[in-house]
Amino acid sequence: MPNFFNKIIETFDKYSEIIVAFAVIGTIGIIIVPMPSGVLDFLLVLNITIGITILLLTLFIKNILEFSTFPTLLLVTTMFRLSLNISSTRLILGQGNAGHVIDAFANFVTGNNYIVGAIIFIIIIIVQMVVVTNGASRVSEVSARFTLDAMPGKQMAIDADLNSGLIDEETAKKRRLDLQREADFYGAMDGASKFVKGDAIAGIIITIINLIGGILIFSIQYNMGAMEALDKFGKLTIGDGLVSQIPALLISIASGILVTRSDDKQGFGQTVTEELFGVSRVLMIAAVVLLLIAFVPAFPTIPFLIVALIMGTVGYLLNENEKVEAEREIAQAEIIQTQRLEREREVEEGVTTFLVEPIALEIGYGLIPLVDEGNDDNLISHITSIRRQCATEMGIIVNPIRIRDNLQLGSNEYVIKIKGNEIAKGDIYLNKYLVIDPGSSDFDLEGIPTKEPAFGLDALWIEERDREKADLNGYTVVEPVVVLVTHLKEIIRANSHEILGRQEVKQLLEGVKEKYNVVVDELIPDIMSLGEVQKVLQNLLKENIPIYDLVTILEVLADNGTMTKDIEVLTEHVRHALNRTIVSDYLNQDGVLQVITVHPELETLIGNNMQKTMSGSIPVLEPSIITKIFDNISKVNDGLIGMGIQPVVLVSPKIRIAFKNLISYNFPHIPVLSLNDVPNNVEIEGLGMVDKV
Template identity: 65%
Template sequence: MGSVFSKNKAKSINYSDVIVSFIVVAVIGLIIIPLPSSILDFLLIVNITIGINVLLITLFTKNVLEFSTFPTLLLITTMFRLGLNISSTRLVLTKGSAGHVIDAFANVVAGNNYIVGAVIFVIITIVQIVVVTNGASRVSEVSARFTLDAMPGKQMAIDADLNAGIISEEEAKKRRKDLQREASFFGAMDGASKFVKGDAIAGIIITLINLIGGILIFSMGQGMGVVEALDKFGKLSIGDGLVSQIPSLLISVSSGIIVTRSDDNNTFGDAIKTDLFRSPMISYIVATVLLMISLVPGFPKLPFFIVSAVFGTIGYRMKAQEKNEEQRLIEQRQALTLMQKEKELEEEDSVSSFQVEPISIEIGYALISMTDESLDNSLMKQIINIRKQCAHELGVLLTPIRIRDNLQLNPNDYCIKIKGNEVGRGDIYPQKYMIINPENEQLAFNGIPTKEPAFGLDALWIDEQDRELADLQGATLVEPVTVIATHLKEVIYSNTAELLGRQEVKHLLEGIKDKYNVVIDELIPEIMRLGEVQKVLQNLLKEQIPINDLVTILETLADFGTTTKDSEVLTEHVRQSLKRTIVKQYLGNDHTLRVITLHPEVEELVSKSIQKTTTGSIPILKPEIITKIFDSLSRSHHQLVGENVTHVILASPNMRLIFRKLISYNFPDLAVLSLNEIPNEVAIETVGMVSLDQDE
């Protein structure tokens, strides 16, 4: 069936080519072969029909590529009119008559007065040459130049869309072909517009030849009087000129329309309707102005009143249409909302709908304005920055942090939740500023006392007008969004190990697998499972050690994972491999590591108290011993903090983890390092000692 259709289509195309070829040759033949007046009448009617048809096609064309044959058609129609002009001239000069069509134009259009006809003919010719043809020619020239200049940029845009996957290869080929066709069209129109101008000039010359030649031939050779010959051939010449110039004018207007069309994929009527009748208010104003003019004495009232009523009616109908459109949009939005609610109800019972988020923030309704993404310093942008900072500093890719409004909270309260459990809370006043006095002095401001949520410092919420004064007094000013962001960051950094699940570890490994697939394939699953790797990474994060050097971590696990599966032992091996990464964050400005050492007696007591459990090794000491250790450590630690000295606790390798577990609750931010975790080039300075003797 398809092959038969293809053959029939091919035959029809061949027949069309043959018919068009005969027509083009016949147009040339009109110049040579004399035609009887009856055939000339028929061809003149065909000429007028072609002009009307071409004009209507250009009005209903959405873009120039829909009528890409117009330049060629312009040449053929011009030759057709010239052939008819020559045939009519031959009849006029030989028989003194050119058929009924030319007589009708001479008598009806010219009004039996060849002078009136001549004036009309001259006006039509001037309009065609000076106004339409010149304008269309200039537009074609500029369009051709701009189209050619824009081709490289448009081709690059097509290639970019293709590379981005927005369009297919077939669509890209089609766009390139259309671009070439468009450039060829405007280039051809730049030259084809000269055909119309030449046709108009030729029409003037032929009309003059008919007039002068007919008078000379029939007055001198046929014995006709000069006045009679002037009257007869004046009418015939003007009729012949009008019958050729009117179709020529139609074609000229068509060329002007098609080259001035913008590529908006609308017909001319749709574009005019959209542009001229875009607002009912404009129609109302026009109707009012025309009505006022009709009331002026001396002006014809009825025409102005009729046109005013027409524009008033148009404005009324446009207003009603706008209301209907608004109602339709409202109904459409309601339908979409209903569909969304139905979809939510359908998804209500899905597993993902009641699973808790790894981390989320709930806010009171007074804080909703802080989430506006159009603000320069919105909470959404701060969260994005925190996630990037966490990835850069700790090497952890956090899942998106969900923000929800909670009407059960106070309007200015917020809470931070990890896996559905609250881990932080605070109150925020969006229109105020928080001030923190670093020297703990009382500031003379009327504000709302509060606690800075991240570090528990005393603070005060003040109004905008007190901001500059607080700054002059040396207080630390914090914007409301920054307060939440700082609190969120501290919560994340304190609980990063809990946020690192197996799925997150898998994403981290997939991110480096392209470059380091050898170590990953060797380690997982032959030596260790994904969950075992996760435990080691969590142990590192619990002590604020970044895991962004994943390659070193995985290689160390591959080296020692064959001899032990104990995550604590493996973590200690990894720490030793990351010694430079660990130590650099505790070095002073002089690149010296200040340490608090453990008295040998303390190390001996702690080492003898180690007990193995299912969750790892833990120290079991008497309460009085633990109290003495904490008191000694507290004295040294608080003294160094007061002196702003960065310091760590130094322990033997087999004691490091146990002592860290012992002090983790009371001294969560105090790092414990072993001798094996300090590079040889780092200088060590002892600034304190933990002992059981209260005097040391």
């Protein structure tokens, strides 16, 4: 028998699309083809079953995307109910009998008084149209608008998680698709709710037609008395209306539940149980209030007393459970703290404590839960991901980052150090979320104003209860650990040239030597020393040029290292070989390089006054001339940033190094490229010029 049922299920899955197509066409056929009362009974029971199933399904799903076909299903079920209404009308007006189901509903609900049944029918219609459907339609409309408004912020959050290594490319694609499906769902629900209103109106009209038409037909054609016809068709009409509108009410309630659900990864029952009965003090206070009401003379004592005892018992048991959970958490925290102290003691006793770590992260005591190894999403796993990203994106090796707690820091404070020196610091709150508004800094939320530490954007720390509101307002919502990790990654990127020491360069060369030993053996030590190669790589990283194409870099150094030992000149040769990599980050969507140029007379002036120093080549110019250069750059730079364009300065190869060194302190984020850095097939568009002084 199990094999037989399995074959039936497999066959249904295989031909499900064909079966559903015939079912939809059959729904239209019911309107045309007269249905026997027995078949109509079966279809009415099926209609009620579908309504119950849809309602239960909305209670158990954890996300609206698990029932994304609901708007379409709403239309199909509405047409099915209307088809059954038409079939039952045909039987009522033609035979005066619509089958056992309608008759049973008529007798059970109305009894001997069809007026009571009519009132119940009208109440169901009012509840369905005015309360449930109207509210669900409004929620769908608002949700659709807020979901569309919040899409850019959510997409930025997905990109931020992808860039920080929290998710992979496949997960990012799935989240973007889910985001689009969610917007489509609420948009479809906004229109689909109109089907339910139309169904209710059509049900009222059909009911009136059944009542008036049945009385007229059987009074005139079959010589039935008016009161007898009214009694007979009053019951049948009310029964028919109830049979069709009760499933409609179930589906309306299901639509209301579905659009008002929050995405909390739990079923409705579990969420309600945790939130409604999750605080023992609330239940116990409610029990006391009910107990007091029970002894008020005007109120019945027994019902209030029973409910008060139940609420008090549940509250007491929940309170005991909360005590056990609290003791367990305290014990676990003590174990973790003890293990951490033992590990730190072992390290401090070793010789490594006398060495300065290349990168260190110090955290306040309030952030210690971030390094809990029992949590899969802990800070250590994020840092491991950062090191992997730095190797992939920049080509550098980042040694393990030392994390230690520092009691001198604030509870929520952290400090990032490079070679023992404090480079950056910030504050995060583990029980809050950081909200960033990509449009403006006027937040419609309550929280702690702050600056996003990695990029300096205006931000706000909000409570977890306001997270959904922030999403609906289109803000970018970031978890605290992501804030810290993103800040750490940007610090590593900005200071990668300091982090790259001789030991790291040697590790990189050993990795290259496994497959390309010829170029390494030729270059080191006969042509260049390890330190000279390090200086070239540091110059590249200082201008945000990745060094993952290490083979090309070494070959260029081997070709030109015999002719010159000038590190700046060698760096320019390497840049020329990496021109595709350099330019790719600055091209617009059309593949065009939009640049700021330098007036030829100014280039000549800088070229004639260059001087080499310990910090590199710089132009020796009068302070007034330098001030005018900076003013010109600032004016053009502000204009391009206002247009949303990344400023890039293009100069001749002769002065590139000197010009970059000149503006690096005032405009560190403006890249300076030479004509050798631009491939021949790249189109250049000039958007401004640094004028002559």
